[in-house]
Amino acid sequence: MSPIIAEPPSKDVRDQKHPMEKLLRMDRIPHIWCPTCGLGTTVTALAMAFEELELDLDKVAVVSGIGCTGRVAGYMKVDSFHATHGRAMPYAFGLALARPDMKVIVFSGDGDLASIGGNHFIHAARRNANLTVVCVNNFIYAMTGGQSAPTTPTTAKSSTSPYGTCEHPCNLPLLAGSSGATYVARWTCLHVRRLTKAIKEAINKKGFSFVEVIAPCATLYARLNKLGSGLDLMRFYHENSVIKHGADLNELDIDYQSKIIVGKFVDIEKPTFLDLYNQANKRAFGDKYQPYGGDNGVK
Amino acid sequence: MQADPKNVLTGSHYLDGNHACAEGALAAGCKFFAGYPLTPSTEIAERVARRFPMLGGIFVQMEDELASITAILGASWGGKKTMTCTSGPGFSLMMENFGLGIMTETPFVLVNVQRGGPSTGLPTLPGQADIMQARWGSHGDYEVIALAPDSPQECFEFTIDAFNLSEKYRMPVLLMTDECVGHMTERVVIPEADQIELVERRYTKKKPGEGWPFEHNGSDIPPMLPIGEGYRFHVTGLTHDYRGYPVIDAEAQKWKVEHLMDKVRKHADEIIRYEQEGVEDAEVVVMAYGISSRVVRRAIDQARAEGIKVGLVKLITIWPFAEKLVAELSAKVKSLVMVELNMGQLYYEMERCARGRCKTTLVGHTGGAVHKPEVIYAAIKEAAQ
Ligand code: SF4
Numbered sequence: 001m002s003p004i005i006a007e008p009p010s011k012d013v014r015d016q017k018h019p020m021e022k023l024l025r026m027d028r029i030p031h032i033w034c035p036t037c038g039l040g041t042t043v044t045a046l047a048m049a050f051e052e053l054e055l056d057l058d059k060v061a062v063v064s065g066i067g068c069t070g071r072v073a074g075y076m077k078v079d080s081f082h083a084t085h086g087r088a089m090p091y092a093f094g095l096a097l098a099r100p101d102m103k104v105i106v107f108s109g110d111g112d113l114a115s116i117g118g119n120h121f122i123h124a125a126r127r128n129a130n131l132t133v134v135c136v137n138n139f140i141y142a143m144t145g146g147q148s149a150p151t152t153p154t155t156a157k158s159s160t161s162p163y164g165t166c167e168h169p170c171n172l173p174l175l176a177g178s179s180g181a182t183y184v185a186r187w188t189c190l191h192v193r194r195l196t197k198a199i200k201e202a203i204n205k206k207g208f209s210f211v212e213v214i215a216p217c218a219t220l221y222a223r224l225n226k227l228g229s230g231l232d233l234m235r236f237y238h239e240n241s242v243i244k245h246g247a248d249l250n251e252l253d254i255d256y257q258s259k260i261i262v263g264k265f266v267d268i269e270k271p272t273f274l275d276l277y278n279q280a281n282k283r284a285f286g287d288k289y290q291p292y293g294g295d296n297g298v299k
Numbered sequence: 300m301q302a303d304p305k306n307v308l309t310g311s312h313y314l315d316g317n318h319a320c321a322e323g324a325l326a327a328g329c330k331f332f333a334g335y336p337l338t339p340s341t342e343i344a345e346r347v348a349r350r351f352p353m354l355g356g357i358f359v360q361m362e363d364e365l366a367s368i369t370a371i372l373g374a375s376w377g378g379k380k381t382m383t384c385t386s387g388p389g390f391s392l393m394m395e396n397f398g399l400g401i402m403t404e405t406p407f408v409l410v411n412v413q414r415g416g417p418s419t420g421l422p423t424l425p426g427q428a429d430i431m432q433a434r435w436g437s438h439g440d441y442e443v444i445a446l447a448p449d450s451p452q453e454c455f456e457f458t459i460d461a462f463n464l465s466e467k468y469r470m471p472v473l474l475m476t477d478e479c480v481g482h483m484t485e486r487v488v489i490p491e492a493d494q495i496e497l498v499e500r501r502y503t504k505k506k507p508g509e510g511w512p513f514e515h516n517g518s519d520i521p522p523m524l525p526i527g528e529g530y531r532f533h534v535t536g537l538t539h540d541y542r543g544y545p546v547i548d549a550e551a552q553k554w555k556v557e558h559l560m561d562k563v564r565k566h567a568d569e570i571i572r573y574e575q576e577g578v579e580d581a582e583v584v585v586m587a588y589g590i591s592s593r594v595v596r597r598a599i600d601q602a603r604a605e606g607i608k609v610g611l612v613k614l615i616t617i618w619p620f621a622e623k624l625v626a627e628l629s630a631k632v633k634s635l636v637m638v639e640l641n642m643g644q645l646y647y648e649m650e651r652c653a654r655g656r657c658k659t660t661l662v663g664h665t666g667g668a669v670h671k672p673e674v675i676y677a678a679i680k681e682a683a684q
Contacts (some may be wrong), residue, residue, distance in 0.1 A: 025533070033368075058529040063373070070612050070636045074533055074545065082535035083378065084399050087369040090333075090361060094370030095526075098331055098377020102527050123362040260330060273359075281352040292357050 036230025038215025086116030100293030147218030323458025398437030426666030442563035581610030
């Protein structure tokens with residue numbers, strides 16, 4: 001959260017309707033995020049994806065964990081759940097199995113999903129849980145004040161690595177792909193159209209779909225590393241990204257302030273957990289078995 | 300409402316406590332179970348996994364206990380009756396999201412088939428040393444409901460009771476059994492479905508756009524909102540207001556925490572259950588729960604045969620604790636004796652409620668076996684002096 005207090009908007013601006021009003025909990029705006037945080041455009045991309053897909057928003061749920069990104073669930077005007085740190089994935093998995101007719105989206109940060117929630121991430125992907133996962137990677141624990149994350153690039157500074165991070169960071173697309181995801185993409189938060197398209201594809205994909213969003217944390221990562229404003233960093237990520245669809249997942253490591261490979265890397269079909277559950281029971285009980293969730297072929 | 304006959308295995312069976320507990324869950328209408336193998340509780344998960352497919356339920360073996368309890372929270376908001384089981388270290392791991400269940404007022408049942416601890420302790424042997432963890436295991440202030448069965452029959456019945464309490468008070472409920480009860484095989488009589496009364500989930504009567512997930516007055520239990528029906532509600536583990544929106548201040552905290560306490564405290568008389576035997580003229584009353592309440596009977600019989608006026612209180616609910624009962628008894632008996640498979644947990648509650656009005660004695664045990672009746676007999680004899 002930012003120490004910066006923005007100028008209050010003028011009356012004209014206040015009187016204007018927000019274009020995303022239908023999709024946001026306007027009674028919770030202003031949000032808590034800092035000016036030029038990358039979360040703004042990322043949430044816009046999610047909202048645009050909902051709108052362009054013409055989803056029945058009554059049948060969409062968003063589940064977040066803890067952190068700055070973890071607050072997303074609270075701003076989306078759908079059934080939404082703000083779980084404990086790292087546990088968005090199993091929460092969403094339980095919800096999606098209870099309601100196979102709904103589209104369940106996990107929207108959380110890199111620290112939440114890859115560190116404390118790392119085991120859940122691996123196993124949700126391995127099971128091919130019918131979930132869309134959007135992970136905003138800002139390379140740092142932001143909500144708690146700028147500590148190292150499992151994604152912090154080697155040598156980058158954080159409040160707990162004041163002399164530079166001495167660990168190798170996670171390659172999230174590789175983690176998702178090798179664990180079994182059916183869809184894997186990465187974009188920066190300034191690739192708004194491409195990111196929106198990726199989120200749309202991910203939502204339509206049956207099974208575990210994963211979109212990583214590279215986004216600046218203005219207040220902590222940019223400041224601790226003297227990288228300018230959030231906007232400067234957003235532009236840097238955009239300008240230094242190289243689009244390479246179908247890239248080998250092993251190539252996708254991110255070094256400190258260098259090239260970022262973006263694109264769609266995995267797009268495959270395979271049975272979901274529920275498909276296999278129903279198949280197993282069908283084998284065991286034959287026609288007497290009523291498939292769980294009925295015809296749940298779509299997410 | 301009555302149980303669905305499809306879910307009820309009516310008849311007389313020879314079952315151990317764990318299998319009986321699984322049948323209780325099915326009879327109660329449980330349709331989602333997420334679990335992780337943990338001796339000595341695992342047979343519950345195994346039986347549910349075997350029985351669920353033809354009952355329209357879904358079983359998932361999760362990657363750990365953190366995931367198991369969180370998945371049942373998600374599924375509970377998805378509209379299912381849900382349960383998980385564990386023991387020992389698994390119970391410790393579940394405490395984080397047990398708290399999320401308390402805070403978000405989410406109904407589900409958590410079964411702890413207690414074994415000896417601390418740490419990995421005695422995986423295959425009994426203990427009753429998680430009693431205070433059941434009460435205080437997750438951080439923060441809250442009240443819990445916990446039941447302690449002493450037989451396979453009670454495992455069946457109390458599991459149904461646990462589901463009913465969780466729906467009625469809109470909160471997670473604990474079933475605290477132990478390795479002995481879980482693995483003891485006895486006759487279990489499962490009644491006809493129409494003899495099993497179930498509490499169904501209470502949903503708001505308000506229209507979408509008007510209902511909020513945590514609207515309550517005083518100690519009233521707020522109705523839930525159904526997912527996927529246009530209410531578009533928000534649920535968070537942060538301190539929140541009636542809308543479910545985070546509010547980080549002392550006032551909101553007071554509103555929420557007092558509600559979490561009140562909804563149990565103000566209904567304590569309806570929730571608390573126990574059985575009494577020979578208490579009317581007793582000079583010594585032995586209190587016990589779970590497996591220990593069976594072991595004490597031999598010692599009590601022996602003491603009575605020798606003319607000692609001794610009675611028994613078998614606690615069915617261990618939380619909330621039967622404060623009033625202990626206060627009343629302490630005013631008229633010479634001595635209260637607590638027998639439990641730990642080194643003093645519920646004993647201190649009993650001592651607190653007795654307020655020095657009578658003598659109190661702990662017959663503790665470090666676990667791994669049940670008490671020897673002679674030890675309990677000796678304590679009763681001394682207490683009667
Ligand atoms: S991620 Fe950084 S910039 Fe964004 S809201 Fe959090 S602290 Fe502020």
